[in-house]
Amino acid sequence: MNKFLSEKVTSIKPSGIRKFFDIVSEMKDAISLGVGEPDFDTPWHIRDEGIYALERGRTFYTSNAGLKDLREEISNYLKRTQNVSYDANSEILITVGGSEAIDIGLRAVINPGDEVIIPQPSYVSYEPCAVLTGAKPVIINLKAENDFRLKPEELLDAITEKTKVLILPYPNNPTGAIMEREDLEKIAQIIREKDILVMSDEIYAALTYKEKHVSITELEGMKERTILINGFSKAYAMTGWRLGYACGPKEIIQQMTKIHQYAIMCAPTTSQYAAVEALKHGDADVETMRQAYNQRRRFLLNAFREMNLECFEPYGAFYVFPSIKEFNMTSEEFATRFLREEKVAVVPGTAFGDCGEGYLRISYAYSIENLKIAIQRLKNFVEKLRNE
């Protein structure tokens, strides 16, 4: 049978997260801090709008690019939150989650042999999506001492004649790192000089805890060389609705729309109607959730400080990324033992790139009550390891 399989596809490793998932799902009474999605239900008024769309019989395809109303609301949203103007007719494409936008965005711009720069630790799909297009992924290993921000010298080292795209994954999953305006200015300057494209995955843009998120598209000359990716999953707790979007220069959006048209047709219609409601009346919900995440973030950081577990302060997404280097074991060994002995699931940092070795991703998309139980177990485990 193997002779029928695509070599390119078989060359891709299955996600490290999947492997760990299989171990966790065997254990019945384990508690998990391994989830990369909000614990909140989608706010009721948004769900209600989805239900209403079904009741009215809005069960057909929408246009390939997505509902006009939705594209206009996205345009308004980006204007009011980031002061960037995108034309609803030609510069916005509604996709099946941010993940589809990553996939077709790369497919729309890559020729075989082009290089895609991917800073890691980062979300699991950039590298395989790049490989599938025939691109060569060039990995930048981000450093804890820089709070996992991308530094200009790291970028310069990675750029070659063949570099086509830089993937910019901030606010970051799994580290929780952000890029502030002055960090982005330095990166943007290099990007413009070297004439490279950026794919900026800003799916966690609404969830930052220092200053308001800055998009690289806000900087001079960057909107015209950036594919901006965002979506509804994280900000509005809508993961299962599978709805995201890409914004960018109309030439790129046009090509992406072509792939989307043939591969997907259009994003789910019910979800699109619900998303219009989210953008129109959802700002207060996002703020309430952001405040809850921020409280949990402070709670975890304080708990790590109390148990002397090294962790930089993350200002975005809903993850903390503590170091476990003092225990002289791999992230996977730590996570496996922690699960077996204390029945708490966390994700080894290596699931997000080799440089995640020595770190764990801990999600705080859980109630404080749950976090308290998990932290107590982590404390027990850490004390046990220190006494071994």
Added chain:
Amino acid sequence: MREELLAIIEKNSRIDFSELAVLLGAKEEEVLKEITALEKEGIICGYHTLINWEKTSIEKVTALIEVKVTPQRGQGFDKMAERIYNYPEVRDVYLISGGYDLLVTLEEKTLKEIAGFVSDKLSTLDSVLSTATHFILKKYKDHGTILNEKNHDEREVITP
């Protein structure tokens, strides 16, 4: 800090100062000072417990009573409200816009006691023009909390 602090303790008044300080990213003594100020200013008026009485064997009847009154010269509805809320068995009194003036809630052990209050005390007040009493049959949600809610995490245990 004030608004966020109030939002937290409105849902959990038993939280201790040190934990509050962590959640708010503030110092413990700042939190203590703020809470003392809030109590002094009458913004925090009490620390109550939300109880689902239906699950106990204790009988309780709750009634919402719509009351139409004649406002008093110079004092509007305040004087009437005061006369009503001074009865210890009255739980809440609100001034309402629309078809009637005051909404009074009452909690008693039996229907008879509520009937007694309405006919003997409330209706006999000079300025009360009429009353309409509604009995609560079932409580689904109270103070923003869904009673009998099942807490089950529907998510997969590990997701990217």
